[in-house]
Amino acid sequence: MSVKTKPAPPKSARKSLTLHRVRMNWQIYVMLIPVVAFYIVFSYVPMTGIVLAWKRFLAPKGIFGSPWAEWANFREFFSSPSVTRVIRNTVVLSLIKLVIKFPAPIIMAILLNEVVHRRYKKGVQTIVYLPHFISWIIFGSIIQMLLNNDDGVINNIVAALGGSRHPFLSDPNWFYPVLLISELIKDVGWGTIIYLAAIAGVDQGQYEAAKIDGAKRFQCIRHITIPSILPTIVILLILEIGNIMNANFGSIYSLYNANVYSVADVIDTFVYRVGMGGGDRAPRYELATAVGLFKNVINVFLLVSGNLIIKKITGYSMYVLD
Amino acid sequence: MENTKKPALAETPAALKLPRAKKRRMKPFDYINYILLGLFAFLCAFPVAYVILLSISSRADYLNAKLLVLPFEPHIDAYKFIFQQGKVGQAFGISIFITVVYVLYATVLTSLGAYAFTKKNVPGLKIIFTFIVATMFFSGGLIPFYMTTGSIIGTNNLAVLIIPFGISSFNMIVLRNFFKQVPDSLIESCKLDGASEFRILIQFIMPLSKAGIATIMLFYTVSKWDDWYWPSLFLTKSRDLHPLALRLRDTVLLSISDPLSQEHTVNMQNLFGQGRNAAMIVVTIIPILAIYPFLQKYFTKGVMIGSVKQ
Numbered sequence: 001m002s003v004k005t006k007p008a009p010p011k012s013a014r015k016s017l018t019l020h021r022v023r024m025n026w027q028i029y030v031m032l033i034p035v036v037a038f039y040i041v042f043s044y045v046p047m048t049g050i051v052l053a054w055k056r057f058l059a060p061k062g063i064f065g066s067p068w069a070e071w072a073n074f075r076e077f078f079s080s081p082s083v084t085r086v087i088r089n090t091v092v093l094s095l096i097k098l099v100i101k102f103p104a105p106i107i108m109a110i111l112l113n114e115v116v117h118r119r120y121k122k123g124v125q126t127i128v129y130l131p132h133f134i135s136w137i138i139f140g141s142i143i144q145m146l147l148n149n150d151d152g153v154i155n156n157i158v159a160a161l162g163g164s165r166h167p168f169l170s171d172p173n174w175f176y177p178v179l180l181i182s183e184l185i186k187d188v189g190w191g192t193i194i195y196l197a198a199i200a201g202v203d204q205g206q207y208e209a210a211k212i213d214g215a216k217r218f219q220c221i222r223h224i225t226i227p228s229i230l231p232t233i234v235i236l237l238i239l240e241i242g243n244i245m246n247a248n249f250g251s252i253y254s255l256y257n258a259n260v261y262s263v264a265d266v267i268d269t270f271v272y273r274v275g276m277g278g279g280d281r282a283p284r285y286e287l288a289t290a291v292g293l294f295k296n297v298i299n300v301f302l303l304v305s306g307n308l309i310i311k312k313i314t315g316y317s318m319y320v321l322d
Numbered sequence: 323m324e325n326t327k328k329p330a331l332a333e334t335p336a337a338l339k340l341p342r343a344k345k346r347r348m349k350p351f352d353y354i355n356y357i358l359l360g361l362f363a364f365l366c367a368f369p370v371a372y373v374i375l376l377s378i379s380s381r382a383d384y385l386n387a388k389l390l391v392l393p394f395e396p397h398i399d400a401y402k403f404i405f406q407q408g409k410v411g412q413a414f415g416i417s418i419f420i421t422v423v424y425v426l427y428a429t430v431l432t433s434l435g436a437y438a439f440t441k442k443n444v445p446g447l448k449i450i451f452t453f454i455v456a457t458m459f460f461s462g463g464l465i466p467f468y469m470t471t472g473s474i475i476g477t478n479n480l481a482v483l484i485i486p487f488g489i490s491s492f493n494m495i496v497l498r499n500f501f502k503q504v505p506d507s508l509i510e511s512c513k514l515d516g517a518s519e520f521r522i523l524i525q526f527i528m529p530l531s532k533a534g535i536a537t538i539m540l541f542y543t544v545s546k547w548d549d550w551y552w553p554s555l556f557l558t559k560s561r562d563l564h565p566l567a568l569r570l571r572d573t574v575l576l577s578i579s580d581p582l583s584q585e586h587t588v589n590m591q592n593l594f595g596q597g598r599n600a601a602m603i604v605v606t607i608i609p610i611l612a613i614y615p616f617l618q619k620y621f622t623k624g625v626m627i628g629s630v631k632q
Contacts, residue, residue: 027520031438031519032434039453042486043462045470046463046469047466049467050462050463052469063469112359114352115352115359120359127363128363130611135550137548137550138606141575142370145596153372153389153390271465285465289466295463296460300460
């Protein structure tokens with residue numbers, strides 16, 4: 001540290017300083033060997049497989065031996081009948097989530113923060129965090145049971161109230177509400193943790209001072225609580241914008257079926273089905289790769305530009321991107 | 323402090339108006355707030371409670387139910403059945419094995435990275451970190467990852483479900499923020515005593531960051547225990563190796579079941595399809611429910627500290 005503050009040392013001295021630091025920290029480099037090796041083998045080597053998007057895959061020749069196909073795979077995706085459907089569904093679902101699911105944990109964290117009885121707050125927290133740890137495949141299965149046409153509780157209630165039983169999960173009109181409510185139940189509680197952490201960092205003296213000045217509760221929320229969690233909100237919003245092309249695969253996969261593909265089929269479910277084949281269809285690795293790449297590029301673009309725009313507006317941004 | 327404060331509060335009327343957490347009067351807003359939060363908690367608990375009740379109900383309970391299936395004649399035949407018929411015991415064992423090995427492996431690898439990245443003045447560290455963060459946003463995608471890892475480790479074995487998932491960058495950053503809380507002076511004095519970096523990590527940093535370690539172990543445990551996606555891709559030709567989560571997907575979601583064998587000791591009159599599925603779901607969530615209360619205080623703290631930007 002002390003060396004760093006000296007005015008620009010000569011080049012040779014800087015070089016020897018770097019060498020000295022390398023030698024001093026050789027153990028750190030040894031620690032990093034497995035970590036770096038992991039990332040090279042399981043993140044960067046797979047990235048080279050992206051060339052598959054421009055190839056016609058022949059299994060015996062492998063990724064790199066297969067012949068080039070130029071843009072044929074992309075063209076196939078963009079001219080397929082599914083393309084508008086999956087892109088529209090993905091974007092629509094993401095926007096609905098941005099409007100409804102994104103603010104929900106913020107509101108809930110503020111409400112939790114207003115609870116005066118510690119025990120009640122703790123109890124609620126314990127219960128609402130739990131669904132986060134139950135996988136979508138399980139949660140989705142339970143939702144399917146609850147909504148079952150013949151014996152599900154929801155339909156039992158509808159029938160008891162004099163309504164007629166309805167196959168909610170096979171009805172395209174009901175798919176989004178069902179999906180959204182399921183996602184809210186599963187994720188909102190967990191989502192509050194990060195906001196509660198930010199609220200916990202607020203100096204309690206601010207609230208007391210505000211109350212002495214006669215501030216009402218909603219004024220405290222508006223002028224103290226919300227500003228204190230604004231940086232967190234902004235960062236999560238940027239991440240959310242960078243996720244627009246990823247509708248939640250887990251929730252959709254565990255709740256959808258062929259009857260509702262028109263509204264429920266998204267890019268990720270499409271890639272999974274195309275990539276894995278199944279039924280009488282052979283897996284189309286190259287097509288799935290091209291679609292996956294298309295999605296990823298848009299996400300990175302949205303993330304970076306979202307970061308720029310929000311930084312201009314609010315002054316906050318995601319530090320890893322700057 | 324407490325003793326000196328109380329009389330002062332009682333004597334000065336102005337001080338009484340201070341918002342003492344427990345003394346505050348409940349206003350209409352509070353009642354609405356409590357009811358809303360309570361309702362939401364009920365919605366979160368209900369699905370789990372529902373499958374537990376369903377799994378121990380008999381067919382008669384099921385057929386007689388008007389609204390909700392309640393176990394008036396509780397029994398565990400559904401559990402006996404799935405363990406005897408569905409290879410659930412075997413899948414359970416495989417899931418436990420994969421999860422335990424994976425969590426140990428991932429925790430060690432993640433700790434090494436998390437500790438290294440707390441260091442300053444290590445040439446090249448920032449560049450490496452940037453390259454790692456980049457992988458959080460850009461990846462080869464499903465198929466390239468599947469094909470390259472498949473060709474490196476091979477498919478239809480358990481190693482391919484463990485080795486390629488050693489580090490989640492997010493967990494590593496969470497843990498790094500934890501490790502950063504250990505004061506530098508402590509590390510320096512350890513170094514003066516001649517301790518190597520490995521010893522410092524194992525004997526000082528990790529024990530001092532228990533909440534952080536517990537948090538990422540919980541995250542890794544849940545991610546592996548719940549994983550059916552990668553097994554469905556990597557274990558296409560070895561159904562015997564399928565973990566519980568994948569078997570659950572096949573039975574409950576896709577309704578693929580193994581042929582019935584004649585050897586079982588279950589009263590079939592007690593069974594119904596939904597009850598069997600519910601039992602399978604309960605078996606899958608029980609390990610999570612069992613560790614959850616013990617780890618809750620850690621992960622709440624863990625997420626809080628881990629998410630703070632340093």
